[in-house]
Amino acid sequence: MATPPSDISPSPLRTVAVVGLGTMGTGIAEVLARAGRDVVGIDVGEAQTAKALAVLESSTARAVERGRLTAEER
Numbered sequence: 001m002a003t004p005p006s007d008i009s010p011s012p013l014r015t016v017a018v019v020g021l022g023t024m025g026t027g028i029a030e031v032l033a034r035a036g037r038d039v040v041g042i043d044v045g046e047a048q049t050a051k052a053l054a055v056l057e058s059s060t061a062r063a064v065e066r067g068r069l070t071a072e073e074r
Helices: 023-034 046-065
Strands: 015-019 038-042
Touching: 015 023, 023 038, 023 046, 038 046
Parallel strands: 015 038
Antiparallel strands: none
C-alpha cells in the first residue's frame, strides 16, 4: 500500500451519510453524531426514516437523563 506524502494530512470527515436506517444504521448514525459528525440518514421509505428519528430522539433523551450527554450535545 502506498504511503501518502508526509506534507499532506488527511482531512477529517465532517459529514457522513448512513444508507439504511434499520437497527444497525440507526446505531451507526447515533455514534457518528455523538462523535461530532453531521449525519445524513438515507432510507427507501419515509416510515423507516421517521422510525429511526424516533429511536434516536428516545436514545439521546435517555443519555441526557443518565448524564452521558448534555442537552446542548443532544
